[in-house]
Amino acid sequence: MDSIFQAITNISKIIENKVFTNYDEFVILDDLNQTNQDILQYCNEVAKKEFKAIDGVNSIVMQDDKKIEVLNKKGQYIISFIAIDTIDLLDLDFSVGTIFGVYDGKIEGNNLVASCYVTYGPTFQLVYATKDLGVKFYSFDGKAFIEKESFKLENKGKINSTDGDVTTFSASHKKLIQKLFDEGYRLRLSNSLSLDTHQILFKRGGLYSSPKTLKDPEGKKDFVFEAYPISFIVQLAGGEAIDGQNNILDLKIDGNIAKKTPLYFGSKYEIEKVKAFEC
Incomplete structure (x- = not known):
């Protein structure tokens, strides 16, 4: 799972740098829909390239087309990927995120072995969870993701x-x-x-x-x-x-x-x- 986590951090850093920091490079004037489609396509290609380099990853499925694409026939894991969670908020300069799921052999809830979400905007942070490690929280310091104190929910919130x-x-x-x-x-x-x-x-x-x-x-x-x-x-x-x-x-x-x-x-x-x- 270490290689999958590394791929997730690589993808997140590329999206933060290329999409959020340099959003204007994607903008097509008076065509927000095409702008968003171009951004999703770019992010999806980045994700496919990173995960294809991992022999253990069999395939990837994107939220925007919901089609399973095989990356390595002998691989074990299937990756679910939301490039930009609620992309309609992107041009408003709101914080948004990315969501990953890692399924072992078959896509069902109890086959998840890891999942992750990333937040972009004022805070560039990552939460990654596996059954072995529990929930891990990382914050980007400008060069790398640094592990911080993890989360544990209390019995009652506000x-x-x-x-x-x-x-x-x-x-x-x-x-x-x-x-x-x-x-x-x-x-x-x-x-x-x-x-x-x-x-x-x-x-x-x-x-x-x-x-x-x-x-x-x-x-x-x-x-x-x-x-x-x-x-x-x-x-x-x-x-x-x-x-x-x-x-x-x-x-x-x-x-x-x-x-x-x-x-x-x-x-x-x-x-x-x-x-x-x-x-």
């Missing part, structure tokens, strides 16, 4: 990060959110899953929720690219991640790479609240 349009929420979800506000929780939401995850981990607790709605009855988060990798990190940090009732990592996609889910994660206290309200 942050409420609720994603979505409140007008589409179910009555039960509205009651859950109001209950948290009544208990003094603060609303914090960036609309970037990696940044919202980072905030809950950094503050040692809270709740992130992306519920099913009338518009999205199956939920909005991709299992493969978002729910599985983030849930893996949160659980290793001492928290929980569910679809409302069930452990995210236990749920199956049965080969459907595009399958979506509601997603709730955070401290154990908040997850018990979710189970009580979202039954």
Whole structure:
């Protein structure tokens, strides 16, 4: 796994330098969509090049096309990759991130062996998790990623990060959110899953929720690219991640790479609240 971690740090440094520091080089005036597509293509090519150099990596699948591309036929691991988490925020100069998942042999939650997210912007930081190492937190010092004190979620937090349009929420979800506000929780939401995850981990607790709605009855988060990798990190940090009732990592996609889910994660206290309200 050392070579995979090294590839992740290489990819992250290239994206930070080429995309965030030199964003204007990608800009096509009056065509934000093409600008974003060019950035995604560039990042995807960088990732494919780095992972292809690792014999143990079999293939990679990108969120933007959801097609598995074989890199090394004899490889063992499948990489899921979100180049820019919520790319629509990029031109607004907001902090965004990158998300990686590393699956052993088959893409299912319980086959994850490592996952990672990276935050760009004012803070260039990386959170990497494996079953053996637990959750590791790194901050870039201008030359290299330096390991810092790791995260461990407390039993109860103070942050409420609720994603979505409140007008589409179910009555039960509205009651859950109001209950948290009544208990003094603060609303914090960036609309970037990696940044919202980072905030809950950094503050040692809270709740992130992306519920099913009338518009999205199956939920909005991709299992493969978002729910599985983030849930893996949160659980290793001492928290929980569910679809409302069930452990995210236990749920199956049965080969459907595009399958979506509601997603709730955070401290154990908040997850018990979710189970009580979202039954």
